[in-house]
Amino acid sequence: MACVRTAFWLAVLPTILLPTSKAGDWPQILGPNRDGVAVGEQLLKSWPETGPETEWTAGVGDGFAGVAVKDNQVIVFHRTPSHEVVQALNAATGKEVWSSSFPCSYQSGMSSDSGPRCVPLIGDGQVFVLGVEGDLRCLDSATGKQVWHRDTSKDFSAPEGYFGVGSSPVFFKDRLIVNVGSRDNAAVVAFSTKNGETIWQAFQDTASYSAPVIATINGAAHAIVVTRLHTVSFNPDDGAIRFQFPFGARGPTVNGATPVVMGDHVFVSASYRVGSAWADVSSNKPEVKSLGEHFLATQYATPVAYGDVLFAVDGRQDVGTASLKCISPAQQKTLWTKTGFDYGTLVRVNDELLFLTCGGELIRIAADKTEYREVSRATVLPATPRGYRLPALSNGRLFVRGDRQLKCLRVGEGE
Structure with missing residues (x-):
């Protein structure tokens, strides 16, 4: 394995913030930096024994999409x-x-x-x-009026996936980068945020359910996309490929987790017999270490990330129980595992970590790489076999979505 560089350990955000995003925003999947880390938030010292206070609830329809929050406005899809x-x-x-x-x-x-x-x-x-059929829409955030629309599945002849379309787009400057999934040199497409026009398209592969990320690695911008069978970095300005390596498996498999950038390395993981990979991407010829399913296989x-370690959920929602793990990908070592x-x-x-389970529990855990330390837990949503939705944290409010309700919980300090 290539030696780990000093820059790897620096506490530098690898991703590029959204336009005008600020502390307290959760304007996209996985938060301000698309890494599952809250910015500018402070949890309350303790919660009631019954769990965090519920500020309000609202009825919602079907769908696995979590919410986004910006400027005191929650967007539900x-x-x-x-x-x-x-x-x-x-x-x-x-x-x-x-x-x-x-x-x-x-x-x-x-x-279902x-x-x-x-x-x-x-x-x-x-x-x-x-949308689930590939409809990409831009709406005015003040009124909800549609500004433009593209039918990505039709425009690029993208085949339907197992569960429809499900890879959340990412911003870069004046464009949206989308995991469209066309074999006709349009696996990934950049669209103008102004009018929806195609800026560039590149690569040949079908889509995954993993969301792309924007990262700066050794001073260069990367749009890193996990497709059906590959992990690929594109120059987000023109679509040129910076690096790629195989990841995924044919057959009834899904790549769902977002890639994690740690310095000049990328970590990817999937279930369905795929496992994990740790890639040194400091050059255009990545050195990839396969870490296997035993290390981590997250659905x-x-x-x-926290410093040089990763906290992760190992297993599948539809098969058995899951484990929490603290892992060091650089050392290829599991530091601790908590099952059940x-x-x-x-x-x-x-x-600290907030762990929202598909069974509706909210578990508060110390982000300690030496041992599992639970702070508190409470049931905040009805138990459901369909609790896939990602939570969002903004100004001390945690937004959690069940099958028929969106709930706002007061978990931290804020407005």
């Missing part, structure tokens, strides 16, 4: 039987600000839920959503 609905709620009260709906006929043959899957994206007065929950959990997702707030 959900489904009625015949439409996809984008709804803006007041973050403090849960009251509706606006709602827009668009026809949708998709029905999943693999899941028919979308949408992608977390909304908010920036510079616009809301972007990617869709993205590992969360429902599957779920992690958010890091300073030196």
Whole structure:
């Protein structure tokens, strides 16, 4: 394995912030830096024994998409039987600000839920959503009025995945980078945020359910995308490939977790007999170490970094129970494992972790690489076998979504 460089250990955010994002925003999947880490948040010292206070609840429709939050506005992307609905709620009260709906006929043959899957994206007065049928829409964030629309599945002849479209787009400057999944040199496409026009398209592979990330590695910008069978970095300015390596497996498999950038290394993981990989990407010829399923095989929950370690959920939501792990990918070492959990997702707030399980439990854990230390736990949502939605944390409020309700919990200090 290539030696680990000093820069790896520096506490430098590898990702590029969204336009005008600030502390307290959660304007995209996995938060301000798309890494599951809250910025500018402080948890309350303790919560009541029954769990955090519920400030409000709101009814929601179908869909696995978590919410995005910016400027005191919560964007919910959900489904009625015949439409996809984008709804803006007041973050403090849960009251509706606006709602827009668009026809949708998709029905999943693999899941009881028919979308949408992608977390909304908010920036510079616009809301972007990617629907389960591949409809990419830009809406005005003040009114919900549609500014432009692209049918990515039709425009690029992208085949339908197992669960429809489900990879949340990412911003870079004046463009959205989307894991479209076309074999016709359009696995990944960059669209203008202004009018939806195609800026560039590149690579040949079908899509995954992993969200792309933007990172700066050795001074260069990278758009890192996990496709169906590869991990690929593109120059986000023009689509030129900076590096690539195989990742994934043919057959009934899914890549769902977002890649994690740690200095000049990239960590990726998937379930379904795929396992994990640790890649030195300091050059255009990455050195890749396969770490296998025994190290980590996470179905869709993205590992969360803290210094030189990762906290991760190991296992599958649909098979058995899950484990929490603290791992050192550079050392290829598991530091501790705690078994017996429902599957779920992690958010890091300073030196603590919030673990929201699919069974509706919220578990507060110390981000300690020496041992598992639980601070508290409480049931905050009804137990459900479909609790895939990612939470969002903004100004001390944690937004958690169940099958039929969105709940706002007071977990930290804020407005």
